[in-house]
Every structure is written in C-alpha cells, then in structure tokens.
Amino acid sequence: MPLPDDFLPLHDIPDSLKAPLERTRGRLAEALGEAERLARMTDRDSPLESWLGLAESRREQLARVLAVSDFVAETLVRYPDWLVHLDVNGELDAAPNAEALRDWLVERLEEAEDEAAMHAVIRRFRCARMVGIAWRDLTRPGGIDMWATSAAVARLAETSLEAALTWLEDFLAPRWGRPAKRRDGSDQRLVVLGMGKLGAGELNLSSDIDLIFAFPENGDTEGGRKSLEHQEYFTKLGQRLIGALDAVTADGFAFRVDMRLRPLGDGGPLVGTFNSLSSYYQDQGREWERYAMLKARPVAGDLDAGAELLAGLRPFVYRKYLDFGAIESLRELKGMINREVRRKGMEGNIKLGPGGIREVEFVVQAFQLIRGGRDTELQVTSLKTALERLPELGLLPAEVVAELMPDYVFLRDLEHVLQALEDRQTQSLPDDDLNRERVALALGMEDWPALMACLDEVRARVRRHFDAVIAEPEEEVEEVADETAGGVPLEQWRALWRSELEAEEAAVLLEEAGFADPGVAARRLGTLYHSRQVQGMQRIGFERLEALMPLLLDAIAASDAPDTALERVLPLMESVLRRTAYLALLRENPDALGHLMRLCSASPWIAEQLARYPILLDELLTPETLYTPADKSRLADELRQSLGRIPEEDEEAQLEALRVFKHAQTLHVAASDIAGTRHVMKVSDYLTYIAEVILEAVLAMAWKHLTRKHGFPALADGSRAGATPAFLVVGYGKLGGIELGYGSDLDLVFIHDGAPQGETDGRRVLDNAVFYTRLGQRIIHLLTAVTPAGALFEVDMRLRPSGNSGLLVTSLKAYADYQRREAWTWEHQALVRARVVAGQAQLAEGFEAVRREILSREREAQALREEVVKMRHRMRDHLGGRSGEGEFDLKHDHGGMVDLEFLCQYAVLSMGHETPALLEWSDNMRILETLESAQCLRARESQRLREAYLALRSAAHRASLTREPARGRSDTFQDHRRAVIETWQRLLEPGASSE
Numbered sequence: 001m002p003l004p005d006d007f008l009p010l011h012d013i014p015d016s017l018k019a020p021l022e023r024t025r026g027r028l029a030e031a032l033g034e035a036e037r038l039a040r041m042t043d044r045d046s047p048l049e050s051w052l053g054l055a056e057s058r059r060e061q062l063a064r065v066l067a068v069s070d071f072v073a074e075t076l077v078r079y080p081d082w083l084v085h086l087d088v089n090g091e092l093d094a095a096p097n098a099e100a101l102r103d104w105l106v107e108r109l110e111e112a113e114d115e116a117a118m119h120a121v122i123r124r125f126r127c128a129r130m131v132g133i134a135w136r137d138l139t140r141p142g143g144i145d146m147w148a149t150s151a152a153v154a155r156l157a158e159t160s161l162e163a164a165l166t167w168l169e170d171f172l173a174p175r176w177g178r179p180a181k182r183r184d185g186s187d188q189r190l191v192v193l194g195m196g197k198l199g200a201g202e203l204n205l206s207s208d209i210d211l212i213f214a215f216p217e218n219g220d221t222e223g224g225r226k227s228l229e230h231q232e233y234f235t236k237l238g239q240r241l242i243g244a245l246d247a248v249t250a251d252g253f254a255f256r257v258d259m260r261l262r263p264l265g266d267g268g269p270l271v272g273t274f275n276s277l278s279s280y281y282q283d284q285g286r287e288w289e290r291y292a293m294l295k296a297r298p299v300a301g302d303l304d305a306g307a308e309l310l311a312g313l314r315p316f317v318y319r320k321y322l323d324f325g326a327i328e329s330l331r332e333l334k335g336m337i338n339r340e341v342r343r344k345g346m347e348g349n350i351k352l353g354p355g356g357i358r359e360v361e362f363v364v365q366a367f368q369l370i371r372g373g374r375d376t377e378l379q380v381t382s383l384k385t386a387l388e389r390l391p392e393l394g395l396l397p398a399e400v401v402a403e404l405m406p407d408y409v410f411l412r413d414l415e416h417v418l419q420a421l422e423d424r425q426t427q428s429l430p431d432d433d434l435n436r437e438r439v440a441l442a443l444g445m446e447d448w449p450a451l452m453a454c455l456d457e458v459r460a461r462v463r464r465h466f467d468a469v470i471a472e473p474e475e476e477v478e479e480v481a482d483e484t485a486g487g488v489p490l491e492q493w494r495a496l497w498r499s500e501l502e503a504e505e506a507a508v509l510l511e512e513a514g515f516a517d518p519g520v521a522a523r524r525l526g527t528l529y530h531s532r533q534v535q536g537m538q539r540i541g542f543e544r545l546e547a548l549m550p551l552l553l554d555a556i557a558a559s560d561a562p563d564t565a566l567e568r569v570l571p572l573m574e575s576v577l578r579r580t581a582y583l584a585l586l587r588e589n590p591d592a593l594g595h596l597m598r599l600c601s602a603s604p605w606i607a608e609q610l611a612r613y614p615i616l617l618d619e620l621l622t623p624e625t626l627y628t629p630a631d632k633s634r635l636a637d638e639l640r641q642s643l644g645r646i647p648e649e650d651e652e653a654q655l656e657a658l659r660v661f662k663h664a665q666t667l668h669v670a671a672s673d674i675a676g677t678r679h680v681m682k683v684s685d686y687l688t689y690i691a692e693v694i695l696e697a698v699l700a701m702a703w704k705h706l707t708r709k710h711g712f713p714a715l716a717d718g719s720r721a722g723a724t725p726a727f728l729v730v731g732y733g734k735l736g737g738i739e740l741g742y743g744s745d746l747d748l749v750f751i752h753d754g755a756p757q758g759e760t761d762g763r764r765v766l767d768n769a770v771f772y773t774r775l776g777q778r779i780i781h782l783l784t785a786v787t788p789a790g791a792l793f794e795v796d797m798r799l800r801p802s803g804n805s806g807l808l809v810t811s812l813k814a815y816a817d818y819q820r821r822e823a824w825t826w827e828h829q830a831l832v833r834a835r836v837v838a839g840q841a842q843l844a845e846g847f848e849a850v851r852r853e854i855l856s857r858e859r860e861a862q863a864l865r866e867e868v869v870k871m872r873h874r875m876r877d878h879l880g881g882r883s884g885e886g887e888f889d890l891k892h893d894h895g896g897m898v899d900l901e902f903l904c905q906y907a908v909l910s911m912g913h914e915t916p917a918l919l920e921w922s923d924n925m926r927i928l929e930t931l932e933s934a935q936c937l938r939a940r941e942s943q944r945l946r947e948a949y950l951a952l953r954s955a956a957h958r959a960s961l962t963r964e965p966a967r968g969r970s971d972t973f974q975d976h977r978r979a980v981i982e983t984w985q986r987l988l989e990p991g992a993s994s995e
Contacts, residue, residue, distance in 0.1 A: 064138060179219065353459075751815050
C-alpha cells in the first residue's frame with residue numbers, strides 16, 4: 001500500500017464526504033503503485049516518493065480538493081506525476097504568467113509532427129493547468145480570489161488559441177503558403193476576437209469560448225504548393241483552429257468553441273474581411289450584437305489588426321449620445337431568457353435565474369451601452385473595471401456597487417465550484433446530497449441550508465438592483481395612474497395621442513387637464529401624429545414614441561402652463577423622431593420630463609436650444625448639476641476630461657465636444673437662473689467662466705496644431721517659445737467686463753510676444769508674423785466653425801488696433817505704441833473693459849502694465865467729456881429711440897445700460913490718474929463700488945446706480961430667455977433711469993434736459 005491510511009488529513013472534512021474521499025484515496029494508491037512499477041522498469045523518478053514527501057499543509061489541501069472535485073481526482077488518478085510537476089512549478093500556489101505559459105506550450109508543440117499530436121499536447125497542457133487553477137480556487141492560497149481564477153482561465157485559453165494558431169500556420173504553410181501582405185506592406189494573419197467572458201478576461205472555470213474570426217484584406221496565399229483565396233484559406237484555418245480546441249479525442253477537449261456570435265450566426269461565413277464585418281454591423285447590426293460586442297477583444301492572431309477592427313466598430317457599439325434605447329433591448333433579451341428559464345424549469349439556475357449572474361452583468365452593461373459613447377471610461381471589456389467606475393461617474397451609488405460587487409463574486413465563486421466538480425459547464429445547483437455537501441464545503445458554509453440562505457439573500461439584493469435599473473418605468477407609472485395630472489389615466493392620454501377620441505371628448509379631456517385652448521392643442525397633436533415623419537417611422541422608433549407620448553402629455557398637463565409647454569415641446573419631439581434613443585431617454589426617466597416641462601414653460605430659448613441640440617436632454621438626468629452651474633475650476637476640469645477622451649488628431653470630434661460642453665453648461669446656468677437660485681451677477685459670472693475655459697482650451701489646441709507642423713516661434717527676448725502659448729487672448733466688452741449674457745458674442749484682441757524678424761524652428765519654417773496670424777485665424781476657426789452641434793461663439797475682432805484694417809494679431813510692443821500714439825478716446829473707453837482671458841501669465845503682466853499706463857494718463861477734463869458725450873450721442877442716434885409708446889430700450893435708450901457703462905468708462909479715464917484703484921477692475925459694478933469707496937461718488941448715488949444696473953441686466957437676461965426684445969415698461973424703470981440720467985448730467989452734461 002503506497003499511501004498510509006492517515007495520508008489525507010480528514011479533520012476538516014464533513015463525515016458525509018469521508019467515505020467518498022477514502023475511495024478516492026484507494027484509487028490514487030493503485031495509480032501510484034502502478035506508476036512506481038513503471039518507474040522502476042524505465043529508470044525514471046517515482047511520483048510516489050514525492051507524494052509521500054508532501055508537507056501536512058499540502059496534504060490538507062489535497063484532501064479538500066479531492067473531497068470536492070471529481071475532475072481533479074480523475075486527472076490525478078490518470079496522471080499521478082502531474083501533482084509533482086504542479087507543485088515544483090509553483091502552480092498550486094500561484095498562476096504562471098502568460099510568458100511562462102506560452103513558453104511551456106510552444107516547447108511541447110515543437111515535438112508534434114501532425115495535428116493529432118498537436119491536439120494531444122494542447123489537451124494535456126490545458127488539463128494540467130486546469131488542475132492547478134481548480135486547486136488554487138478551492139484552497140485560496142495567498143489571497144487568490146474569483147477574479148484571479150477567472151483571469152487565469154482566460155489567460156490559458158488565449159495561450160492555447162495563439163499556440164494552436166501559430167502551429168497550424170506553420171504546419172499548413174508548405175501546402176497553402178502564407179496570406180499576401182496588406183496594402184500597407186504589413187503581414188496578414190487571422191484575427192481572433194474573444195467575446196463574452198473570454199473577451200472580458202474573466203472566463204469561467206469550465207466555459208465555452210465565444211469567438212469571431214476575421215482577416216484584413218482579400219487576396220491569395222503565396223509560397224505554397226497550392227494558392228488559395230484568402231477567404232478559403234482563413235476559413236480552412238479557422239475550422240482547424242476550432243478543431244484544435246473543441247474536438248473530443250482520447251484526451252478529451254481543450255475548450256468548447258462557440259462561433260454563433262459572428263455575423264448571421266451559424267448561417268454566415270465562418271470568417272469575414274474587415275470591410276464585410278464593418279458593413280454588416282453598420283447596415284444590419286442588431287441591438288443584441290451591440291451588447292455582445294461590448295466584450296470583444298483581440299485574443300489571438302494579429303492583435304494590432306484586431307484592435308484596428310474594433311476601433312472601426314466602436315461607433316456601432318457606443319453611441320455618441322445617451323442611448324436609453326439600449327435598456328429596451330436588454331429587457332427584451334432578459335425576457336427571452338426568462339421565458340426559456342420558465343420553459344425548462346431553470347429557476348434555480350444561478351446564471352440565468354432571478355437575481356443571478358446575468359442580471360448583475362445586465363446592470364453594468366446597460367450603463368456601458370447607454371453612456372459609453374460619452375463616458376469613455378466605460379469602454380472596457382472587464383465587468384469588474386466597469387462596475388468600479390460607475391460610482392466615479394455618478395451613475396450608481398457607491399453603496400449599491402458595494403453590494404453588487406461581493407454578491408457577484410459570491411455567485412461566480414458558486415459557479416466555479418459547480419463546474420469544478422466534474423469540469424462541466426453548469427450553473428445549476430446539485431440535487432443530490434453528496435454534491436451539495438461538496439459545494440457547501442468548498443464555499444466555507446456550515447451546511448447546504450446555510451448556503452441556500454446566503455444565496456437567497458444575494459439573489460434578492462441583485463434582483464432589487466436589477467429592477468431599479470432595468471424594470472419598465474410604466475410598472476411604476478401604472479401604480480399611480482389615478483394620481484396623474486387632472487386625474488387623467490394614461491390610457492386616456494394614449495387615446496388622445498392616437499386621435500381615437502371624438503373632438504368633443506378630446507376637448508373635455510384637455511379642458512379638464514388645464515388647457516386654455518383645447519382645440520388648438522388637439523390640432524397640434526393630431527398634426528404631429530398624422531405627419532409623414534411619424535407615420536414613416538421604423539417599428540422600434542414608433543413603439544418608443546407610442547410609449548412616451550402618454551407620459552409626455554401627462555407631464556405637460558402637470559405644468560403651470562400646459563398650452564405653452566405643448567407648443568414648445570412638440571418641436572423638440574419632431575426633432576428627435578429620427579434619433580429615437582432620446583424618446584427612450586425621456587420614457588425611462590419620468591423625472592426628466594418634469595424638468596423638461598419646467599424649463600420649456602419658463603423659456604422658449606431653452607426649448608429652442610433643446611430642439612436644436614437634443615443631446616442636451618442628457619443634462620436633465622442629473623438635477624443636482626442641472627440647477628447648479630460649475631465654478632471655473634470644475635468647468636476647466638470637466639472640459640479637460642472631455643477633450644482628453646478624444647485623440648488630438650480627431651479635430652471634428654474635439655470641435656463637437658467643445659460645443660456640446662458649451663451648450664450643456666449654458667443650460668445649467670439658464671436652469672439655475674429660471675429656478676431663481678442664482679443672482680444676476682452670478683449668472684454673468686458663470687457664462688463668462690464658460691467662455692474663458694473654452695478660450696483656454698481653444699488656444700491650447702490651436703497652439704499644438706501649429707507647433708506640431710512648424711515648431712516654436714522665436715520670442716522678443718531672444719528665447720524660444722515652448723509648450724505654453726506665448727500668446728494672449730484679450731477680452732473686451734461684456735467678456736472683458738465679466739458680464740456675458742445668453743448668446744453674447746466675444747469681442748477679442750490677440751497679442752503675441754514674438755521676435756519681429758524671427759521664425760519657427762520646425763521642419764516647415766514660418767516667419768513669426770505668419771505663424772501668429774495663422775494662430776489667430778485658427779482660434780477664430782475653432783470658435784466659429786459650424787458642426788452638427790452649432791458654433792461656439794460669434795467673434796468680433798473690430799476692437800483690435802486699427803479695427804478691420806489692422807493686423808489680426810499684434811505684438812505687445814506694437815499694441816502699446818498704438819494705444820499711446822494713435823488710439824481714439826473711444827478705444828481707451830473700450831480698454832477700461834479689457835482684460836486677459838487666456839494666455840501666458842508673463843505676457844499678461846505686460847499687457848496689464850500697458851493698460852494701467854494708458855488708463856492712468858491725466859486727460860483734459862472738458863475735451864474728454866466732449867469726446868465721450870459725442871460718441872454716446874452718435875450711438876444713441878444709431879441704435880436708440882426704437883421703442884414703442886411707453887416702452888424703454890434697456891440698453892440703448894437714455895438712462896439705459898450703455899449710459900451707465902459710459903459713465904464708468906468716463907470715471908476711469910478722468911479719475912484714474914488720481915485713483916489707481918479704479919484701474920484694477922474691468923466690470924461696472926466694481927468700478928461703481930470703487931468710486932464710492934474713493935469718495936468720487938456719494939454712497940446713495942453709487943447705490944442707486946448699482947441697483948439700476950442690476951435691474952437692467954436682470955431684465956435683459958430674462959428677455960434673452962423668453963426670446964423677447966430687451967425692452968421694458970418706462971414706468972417700471974422710471975426710478976432707475978432717473979438715477980442714471982441725474983449722474984450723467986452732473987458729470988458729463990451739466991444743464992442738459994433730463995428728457
């Protein structure tokens with residue numbers, strides 16, 4: 001008897017498993033005895049001595065593994081010497097790395113002379129490695145966990161695929177040759193995409209591997225006895241590769257291979273060209289195929305070409321907009337699974353059943369499909385990585401992930417144990433007592449009832465979180481149908497939308513729901529329903545519209561002004577009929593409908609923005625940020641992250657990202673404005689911050705673009721510019737005065753510090769003047785170019801030296817000389833509201849010094865007054881006096897905002913030499929405060945002017961949001977106008993009429 005009776009310590013083994021373990025020990029003893037006899041006959045090392053020399057801790061592990069896994073027991077009975085090799089290689093304690101695995105398998109395959117021998121090598125290699133993996137999973141040495149186990153299995157599958165493919169390529173080369181090179185001269189190989197858990201690198205202990213085969217370009221093989229077209233060659237190669245892993249031989253199989261995820265499934269070609277795959281997914285790709293492609297990853301063959309293929313397919317998988325339609329697809333897929341589970345009585349299946357593995361995966365993949373196009377951090381194949389990133393992106397609360405992660409690990413651990421029993425792919429719980437005891441032992445549970453109690457808790461939590469993400473929104477809505485606006489059930493709204501009600505019935509319904517003009521509302525709905533756009537919609541889009549409209553009409557009825565809300569929201573519906581993911585977004589998020597009604601009812605400008613740029617609907621999903629604009633540092637960080645996700649060479653995508661960012665952030669400001677959570681000063685501050693961070697980003701983009709081509713320009717001090725742009729963007733007007741409104745254009749001046757006679761140091765040398773001119777032109781292009789998301793800003797460059805006839809970009813020295821010698825008084829007035837908004841800090845200090853110098857000049861008082869008054873009269877003649885009876889133009893009429901701005905500019909120019917504090921600020925409010933603190937204005941006078949300016953600006957902001965002219969009632973602003981006019985007359989036009 002080669003093994004002593006006490007060889008396997010049984011103190012941690014349940015009594016019910018001791019008898020089977022004793023039988024296994026007996027079979028091992030026989031196998032070791034036979035191995036001992038063969039070793040003596042062939043003068044080889046005996047595994048028996050190594051077995052007997054195992055430390056007690058290792059024997060305790062052996063007892064635990066043998067008690068649980070028939071697969072390990074059967075393998076060691078058949079190959080008793082493998083335990084020795086696994087122990088010596090360290091595989092019982094740690095997984096070998098990919099390089100070691102590859103070297104071991106390649107070395108063994110060198111001895112294989114035909115495919116049968118290759119099959120035997122791969123199967124035995126895989127079997128030995130799986131013993132090590134199962135051993136580590138069941139004993140958990142050194143912190144080994146489920147993720148390490150699944151990664152080890154995936155690594156083994158990848159190694160086997162690559163080794164088998166390389167062997168087959170070499171073996172078949174004499175017969176069929178090698179594929180012709182690609183058009184770019186690179187070699188061409190088969191591309192093997194791993195799908196599912198193989199692509200994720202999180203493979204099951206005994207799992208199928210889902211694969212897709214592809215090759216880059218058509219052609220013919222070269223160098224063999226017979227040339228084959230690439231399609232035929234790669235098909236034959238793929239068939240043999242499948243056989244190398246999947247075929248059952250005397251040594252079993254390596255990995256079961258499933259090719260059904262390829263285009264057209266079993267009915268499609270086994271291998272496709274990159275072009276054919278791209279065309280298929282673009283023209284015929286279905287929603288479930290997007291779901292499948294989430295985990296696609298090159299695992300063998302030409303990995304670089306595989307990455308190239310997947311990059312081209314990324315737009316199919318990840319939409320640029322938030323794609324809530326993906327949830328419906330997942331619901332449909334889950335519904336199919338549920339029906340199959342019920343039909344086959346598989347409710348106990350821990351993968352497909354309620355609260356099972358698949359539901360955790362659906363939760364994560366729903367967010368990947370919905371938001372992966374925007375939040376590119378989710379474009380990962382690993383479920384673990386994606387799940388960990390959801391809280392960082394604010395998509396799932398951290399406490400939810402803190403439950404889902406360990407629950408998923410528990411389910412996968414249980415799955416691994418079930419599969420370790422017999423190396424069989426299963427997710428069904430055992431129904432015999434012996435295997436139940438084995439599973440409980442492997443998972444460290446006291447007994448089977450304790451395991452089931454834990455499993456029930458896990459599945460209940462998973463199902464709760466799954467329902468929160470995937471459940472139908474109408475399930476909740478139907479529960480409160482009697483509480484909808486005006487007590488109207490959703491079925492009534494649905495009938496109204498479908499024009500199924502008689503005119504009288506529709507009128508009564510709408511009138512009771514709060515519509516002031518039911519006839520007009522009914523006609524609007526009927527016109528949309530019967531329109532060619534709606535009737536011509538594809539099935540899935542029409543179904544989404546049908547599901548949304550009752551909810552939308554209910555939300556409209558709940559708004560403060562249903563007629564107005566309907567008038568403003570229907571154009572938005574028309575604009576998204578062809579982009580039905582937005583219909584799904586609103587249907588899936590009832591709260592978003594409430595925000596939509598609130599904003600559109602209050603502001604036609606917002607309604608118009610949403611209709612023009614439906615991507616802004618995404619912002620309605622996060623009310624905590626919708627009504628809370630970001631400060632400048634957070635804005636800069638968000639924009640940096642957004643642009644950082646886009647390759648620098650993809651200018652189109654960068655331009656689009658800039659515009660979406662600007663529109664979204666402006667919407668946040670407008671929403672907070674409407675909600676009354678922001679003072680008018682803060683509204684302008686935030687709008688100005690948005691412009692500043694965009695200008696900083698645009699300057700950096702333009703600088704990089706030019707310096708990559710032409711190198712860095714020489715500077716005036718003899719040094720060379722570097723990565724930081726030696727350039728200034730100076731803001732004038734509302735931008736300079738930190739007083740931007742909705743839709744304001746940008747008054748800009750560009751200044752550089754280049755050497756007058758210098759040139760760049762790149763391969764394509766440019767004169768400094770040409771370089772900086774092109775830089776300015778590029779900045780303007782980036783700001784004004786029209787993309788699907790519109791333009792960023794209108795740009796006005798007329799305030800630069802010499803206006804439209806002057807150079808686009810000016811050196812600081814030339815700018816200073818112009819301001820000292822040639823500038824008009826009105827240009828010095830404009831300089832009061834000038835400040836650096838982007839560019840190099842050192843150069844900004846130089847500009848500020850010039851500004852202070854010019855503004856602090858002592859001027860002849862009477863001449864200055866005459867110039868300022870003359871310019872103001874000229875402007876008023878041109879722009880003012882257009883208001884109707886009893887109306888007042890907030891900006892241009894006597895006593896309006898422009899008068900007040902001129903007052904501040906005059907004060908700085910006339911008093912700056914005596915009151916340097918006036919030179920600190922470019923905004924009117926702080927200039928007025930400084931005039932008061934310097935006792936240049938009386939406190940009461942200054943207060944009245946500030947109140948007037950705030951009231952005028954607030955009214956102007958509201959006019960922008962309501963798409964009305966910037967006018968008010970004369971009597972409403974009478975006191976504010978009087979305050980401005982009285983100060984104007986005192987300082988600038990003593991004795992002039994106040995009329």
